[in-house]
Amino acid sequence: MYEHKEQLQKIGIGLGAWVLVFALSMMLFNPIQSSLLALIAMMVVLWTNEGLPLAVVSLLPIILFPAFSVLDTKATAINYSHPIIYLFLGGFLLAIAVEKTKLHTWIADKMLSLFPNTPRGMIFSLAITSGLLSSILSNTTTTLLLMSIALFITEDVKLKLRFALAIAYGASVGGIMTPIGTPPNLILLGVMSEKGMETIPFFQWMWMVAPLAIAMFIVVSMFLSLGVPNVPIHRESERKPLEVKQKKVLFIIGSLILMLLLNAPMKPFWPGLGLSEAGMLLAAGLILFAPPFSILEWMEDKAKIPYRIMFLFGAGFSIAKAFSETGLASEVASYLISMTELHPIILLFAVAMLITFTTEITSNTALISIMLPVIYSVAVQTGINTTLFMMVATLCASYAFMLPIATPPNAIAMSSGVVDVKSMIRYGIVLNFVGIFLIVMIAEFFWKGIL
16 A cells, blocks of 8 residues: 555646746747657656656657647657667667577676776776777667676676766767767758768767767766776686577677678669668567577567667657657757857857757657757857757767666666666766766867868
């Protein structure tokens, strides 16, 4: 009885957030836009206080968006079949196979032989390894490949949480290091090209963002290492040779990484290739059920697939669609224009804050697709440095660390089962503000002389 009362109180807090945000939003926006903001506030509260299960809250847009005339049912539900969701499914199937064959123990021992076998050493190594891989592969793919390995380095639950966050945050930090590291970077270059602007060369991009990435690697690793005892991680070394099933999984993972690396360079020579990361990861996951591999069995392994995270991303894509369809993004642009009389560095902070914290409740790819044209229009109308402001917005879209819905790496960390929303918010809000500060400072005092 007490549990039901506590749950009702949590749901009541969510409904209270809905009423409060709706009332405040009506001062600035129309009723439909205010309803959208209020519904998002309620969902964020329920995700955070766990008043309802994560999956249940994530499915609410299918009911509530049509009920409040935000989006119709079809326009909402279609977002739950977004290609990135199937990319996750393929990655999850690979992770299940790695765990089932105990391949992670072999890989973990190899990692421990290369880096200091202390909790602090592993946090630094996982964050940096994740970041460097994310600069050439997608941060989603990198996080999926590393997560199942890191969770079996130790049995300590608190260390598992920090290791999972080190991989997720490291992937977000490293994804900005090259133009191909994360989708928002490519969207920026696409918008610049479409608007007739001079795009940023590949190596100039790397040189510009290197100080930011290095500083964030250090901050993230040191912050996650606070309070961690500097004692060796004791593990029995895995000296046995690889078993046949482990070799099969390792072969699939190796082939997948090779295909991911060759996919983009091969497109000009084989235009009909038609492969995507989502398709490749799903294929790699599904082939695990078929001979000659036969690693996974549907009846046995389907329960391990975290469907709640797939629903979570459906909610994120629905919110992004609603931002565009209700005109809320355009309204935000009009308020940005009204702020352009502020000092440029204050305006930079405003843009950085807006993008970073809006990204927390929607897909960073969808958000930056909506906001870059908005920021371009604002910059052109007011004569401010267009490229500088668009670059700041793009990087801030990747540097959102608070909520699982913010970026794919955050969602994967949540799906691991060792990270809860409260812990992610506790660590993430500090890193959000650090990221905003570093991006704006580097933009003001380094990029301004280049762009």
